[in-house]
Amino acid sequence: xxxxxxxxxxxxxxxxxxxxxxxxxxxxxxxxxxxxxxxxxxxxxxxxxxxxxxxxxxxxxxxxxxxxxxxxxxxxxxxxxxxxxxxxxxxxxxxxxxxxxxxxxxxxxxxxxxxxxxxxxxxxxxxxxxxxx
Amino acid sequence: xxxxxxxxxxxxxxxxxxxxxxxxxxxxxxxxxxxxxxxxxxxxxxxxxxxxxxxxxxxxxxxxxxxxxxxxxxxxxxxxxxxxxxxxxxxxxxxxxxxxxxxxxxxxxxxxxxxxxxxxxxxxxxxxxxxxxxxxxxxxxxxxxxxxxxxxxxxxxxxxxxxxxxxxxxxxxxxxxxxxxxxxxxxxxxxxxxxxxxxxxxxxxxxxxxxxxxxxxxxxxxxxxxxxxxxxxxxxxxxxxxxxxxxxxxxxxxxxxxxxxxxxxxxxxxxxxxxxxxxxxxxxxxxxxxxx
Numbered sequence: 001x002x003x004x005x006x007x008x009x010x011x012x013x014x015x016x017x018x019x020x021x022x023x024x025x026x027x028x029x030x031x032x033x034x035x036x037x038x039x040x041x042x043x044x045x046x047x048x049x050x051x052x053x054x055x056x057x058x059x060x061x062x063x064x065x066x067x068x069x070x071x072x073x074x075x076x077x078x079x080x081x082x083x084x085x086x087x088x089x090x091x092x093x094x095x096x097x098x099x100x101x102x103x104x105x106x107x108x109x110x111x112x113x114x115x116x117x118x119x120x121x122x123x124x125x126x127x128x129x130x131x132x133x
Numbered sequence: 134x135x136x137x138x139x140x141x142x143x144x145x146x147x148x149x150x151x152x153x154x155x156x157x158x159x160x161x162x163x164x165x166x167x168x169x170x171x172x173x174x175x176x177x178x179x180x181x182x183x184x185x186x187x188x189x190x191x192x193x194x195x196x197x198x199x200x201x202x203x204x205x206x207x208x209x210x211x212x213x214x215x216x217x218x219x220x221x222x223x224x225x226x227x228x229x230x231x232x233x234x235x236x237x238x239x240x241x242x243x244x245x246x247x248x249x250x251x252x253x254x255x256x257x258x259x260x261x262x263x264x265x266x267x268x269x270x271x272x273x274x275x276x277x278x279x280x281x282x283x284x285x286x287x288x289x290x291x292x293x294x295x296x297x298x299x300x301x302x303x304x305x306x307x308x309x310x311x312x313x314x315x316x317x318x319x320x321x322x323x324x325x326x327x328x329x330x331x332x333x334x335x336x337x338x339x340x341x342x343x344x345x346x347x348x349x350x351x352x353x354x355x356x357x358x359x360x361x362x363x364x365x366x367x368x369x370x371x372x373x374x375x376x377x378x379x380x381x382x383x384x385x386x387x388x389x390x391x392x393x394x395x396x397x398x399x400x401x402x403x404x405x406x407x408x409x410x411x412x413x414x415x416x417x418x419x420x421x422x423x424x425x
Contacts, residue, residue, distance in 0.1 A: 120168045121168070123204050124226065124294075125165055125166060125204070126209065126216065126228065127202070127211040128379055129173070129212075
């Protein structure tokens with residue numbers, strides 16, 4: 001009985017936390033355009049111009065970071081800046097994160113997906129088709 | 134000797150041509166590549182002939198020939214042969230594979246090399262059993278009773294393909310899998326593919342070494358066939374030299390015009406057999422091919 005009670009309390013605490021987190025996320029938003037880059041081949045790089053747009057519930061100076069080694073951390077000059085245009089070259093997905101410049105608190109995130117076209121998988125054929133002759 | 138010289142000369146010419154030609158193309162679906170997990174099926178209709186160097190056996194007419202292949206991620210089946218790819222890199226491939234030689238096809242109608250080939254490779258007429266006149270001191274004209282079976286067998290071994298700007302080098306070593314003759318074969322083949330608009334050409338030069346066991350099994354004489362020659366002829370190992378040209382003209386997505394020529398200069402050890410009357414074999418075919 002005691003165990004069930006503890007379990008119920010823990011569930012309530014977890015739910016409260018999730019509600020709080022969702023509430024926090026909804027306060028700032030970050031969007032990316034385009035979100036997907038399609039390459040002709042698995043080995044081919046994606047060269048693309050990206051536009052990041054964001055909104056914050058109150059004026060905040062934000063910084064944009066990513067897990068792409070060629071992109072350095074970028075910070076806005078003023079709270080009135082709400083977009084950033086980037087040129088990137090990548091073979092892998094890039095995760096962008098927006099943080100508050102002063103508190104370093106994570107405000108929002110967005111991901112660029114890199115996908116090769118679904119070309120059929122092929123192999124070398126080891127015999128001339130007419131090798132039976 | 135003259136044929137060997139001609140073969141060597143043509144090989145040199147082909148190699149020179151290859152050096153001047155542009156670099157080999159990468160693997161393309163509509164070229165020398167196949168889609169993984171899909172059956173490749175085709176049928177060629179036309180007319181051709183494979184010459185039969187064996188005494189009293191007919192040349193083999195060709196009206197129809199199939200092509201059938203299936204490639205999985207590692208396993209493959211291609212025109213009757215089963216293989217497993219150990220390594221497939223940009224510059225080389227290594228396979229374990231089965232293969233069959235063309236020697237049994239001269240004796241056996243339903244040899245895989247004769248699939249769908251019309252006609253028969255049996256004796257064209259009764260062997261000349263009567264004694265023939267011969268010049269004094271000359272080797273007696275071979276006369277044979279009905280030949281015993283020369284069975285078909287599968288060979289198993291390893292093969293490598295090396296991709297170079299000058300074409301593909303194919304090396305293969307295989308051994309009899311069913312102890313029919315317990316022989317071995319080795320092959321060195323050079324292939325070059327060239328695509329010019331709707332035309333596709335494949336030229337190849339091949340040296341095919343056959344062990345003593347293989348040559349004796351197929352071209353040796355059994356005592357029941359001719360007692361004298363069964364004692365007289367004992368072959369060693371030998372090497373066939375060949376040139377091949379396959380030309381395809383792509384009329385539509387599925388229909389091709391097909392023209393091919395194969396020329397094989399038989400090893401001296403085979404030509405020395407009293408069962409063999411020619412020093413070479415050739416195959417030609419002209420027709421249309423439909424790929425499903």
